[in-house]
Amino acid sequence: xxxxxxxxxxxxxxxxxxxxxxxxxxxxxxxxxxxxxxxxxxxxxxxxxxxxxxxxxxxxxxxxxxxxxxxxxxxxxxxxxxxxxxxxxxxxxxxxxxxxxxxxxxxxxxxxxxxxxxxxxxxxxxxxxxxxxxxxxxxxxxxxxxxxxxxxxxxxxxxxxxxxxxxxxxxxxxxxxxxxxx
Amino acid sequence: xxxxxxxxxxxxxxxxxxxxxxxxxxxxxxxxxxxxxxxxxxxxxxxxxxxxxxxxxxxxxxxxxxxxxxxxxxxxxxxxxxxxxxxxxxxxxxxxxxxxxxxxxxxxxxxxxxxxxxxxxxxxxxxxxxxxxxxxxxxxxxxxxxxxxxxxxxxxxxxxxxxxxxxxxxxxxxxxxxxxxxxxxxxxxxxxxxxxxxxxxxxxxxxxxxxxxxxxxxxxxxxxxxxxxxxxxxxxxxxxxxxxxxxxx
Numbered sequence: 001x002x003x004x005x006x007x008x009x010x011x012x013x014x015x016x017x018x019x020x021x022x023x024x025x026x027x028x029x030x031x032x033x034x035x036x037x038x039x040x041x042x043x044x045x046x047x048x049x050x051x052x053x054x055x056x057x058x059x060x061x062x063x064x065x066x067x068x069x070x071x072x073x074x075x076x077x078x079x080x081x082x083x084x085x086x087x088x089x090x091x092x093x094x095x096x097x098x099x100x101x102x103x104x105x106x107x108x109x110x111x112x113x114x115x116x117x118x119x120x121x122x123x124x125x126x127x128x129x130x131x132x133x134x135x136x137x138x139x140x141x142x143x144x145x146x147x148x149x150x151x152x153x154x155x156x157x158x159x160x161x162x163x164x165x166x167x168x169x170x171x172x173x174x175x176x177x178x179x180x181x182x
Numbered sequence: 183x184x185x186x187x188x189x190x191x192x193x194x195x196x197x198x199x200x201x202x203x204x205x206x207x208x209x210x211x212x213x214x215x216x217x218x219x220x221x222x223x224x225x226x227x228x229x230x231x232x233x234x235x236x237x238x239x240x241x242x243x244x245x246x247x248x249x250x251x252x253x254x255x256x257x258x259x260x261x262x263x264x265x266x267x268x269x270x271x272x273x274x275x276x277x278x279x280x281x282x283x284x285x286x287x288x289x290x291x292x293x294x295x296x297x298x299x300x301x302x303x304x305x306x307x308x309x310x311x312x313x314x315x316x317x318x319x320x321x322x323x324x325x326x327x328x329x330x331x332x333x334x335x336x337x338x339x340x341x342x343x344x345x346x347x348x349x350x351x352x353x354x355x356x357x358x359x360x361x362x363x364x365x366x367x368x369x370x371x372x373x374x375x376x377x378x379x380x381x382x383x384x385x386x387x388x389x390x391x392x393x394x395x396x397x398x399x400x401x402x403x404x405x406x407x408x409x410x411x412x413x414x415x416x417x418x419x420x421x422x423x424x425x426x427x428x429x430x431x
Binding site: 021024025026027028029030031032033034035036037040041046049050053054057058061070071072073119120123137138139140141142143144146159160162163166169170173 | 189190191192193194197199224225228229231232233235237238239240241242244245246248249250252253254256384385386387388389390391392408410411412413
């Protein structure tokens with residue numbers, strides 16, 4: 001009998017794996033950095049990011065019976081991403097609809113310390129929908145297919161979003177360059 | 183191709199995510215259009231700036247503790263669905279347990295591979311023949327194994343060879359080739375297969391390590407590392423490509 005057959009999925013998790021906890025940890029813990037990095041970039045705050053990852057872990061546990069995939073990272077990142085959006089909807093709804101105007105958060109003033117942080121600042125200031133594709137692509141090195149899975153958009157949309165995100169990021173970096181040159 | 187199309191497509195080109203026809207079209211366009219060529223150059227520069235900066239946020243260690251606590255707590259308060267499923271499991275378990283409790287051969291091999299990998303990371307166990315030179319590592323196996331493992335050089339792709347070692351997995355002696363990606367060590371286990379059927383790359387996780395397994399050309403391949411799944415996949419693809427283009431004999 002092929003154990004990968006989708007027969008009685010819930011039973012499989014429990015019978016096949018007496019230690020469901022251990023298996024869950026094996027799937028999730030290797031991707032904790034990826035989960036935190038995405039949450040940190042989407043919430044732009046370390047404490048919020050930790051809360052989001054904790055909440056995402058609870059959700060992941062709930063959905064774990066349905067996880068038959070091989071790619072734990074994409075699976076977890078999709079859950080973290082949705083948890084971030086729900087969190088933002090509750091706490092900072094304005095950001096979800098922002099067309100690019102940066103909502104100032106308290107750390108922004110702290111961040112403006114050194115030149116080295118210019119790129120970080122520019123990324124932070126990007127609208128959410130563009131920031132997330134850039135983080136997934138450039139920091140997590142996901143393929144377009146994986147990004148489409150995590151974000152829940154068509155593969156074709158990934159490239160156009162990246163194009164706009166990069167164009168805007170570049171503009172912001174250059175703009176700050178000019179400002180600081182003055 | 184006009185410039186509007188090119189300005190979007192050059193991102194797919196940059197990310198290596200477009201088909202060959204468009205790849206050639208955009209190359210041609212970049213050769214002839216100064217504006218788009220400059221835009222592409224700027225994107226290349228932006229990417230290297232992004233990668234040079236330390237932008238990745240590592241999870242603080244207390245987060246791992248928090249996550250483990252969440253998992254523990256969830257075991258103490260099982261939700262209704264799990265209780266129902268557990269009841270069903272008792273009944274169904276009687277029917278299927280004999281099949282399920284005996285681990286399949288690939289499960290057992292995955293356990294072997296994980297154990298061998300962890301053992302190899304203990305001091306002094308990594309290599310029998312430490313060398314970054316494929317022509318040193320390959321001949322070393324002669325006379326020690328009943329087959330000659332192909333050893334590929336991937337240093338140009340950022341996976342330098344560290345060395346080779348004899349190991350034991352799947353109930354037989356196997357060749358273990360050690361590669362490195364920055365600080366991450368990768369063990370590639372190779373041994374002949376009696377079956378001619380090919381197995382597409384299959385991923386697994388053991389004790390926090392990522393595993394990939396495939397079989398091709400009557401040879402079994404297992405890779406394992408603490409490297410992330412994407413880069414480990416890249417490594418596996420490079421090995422496959424290199425073996426396909428130059429079958430070592």
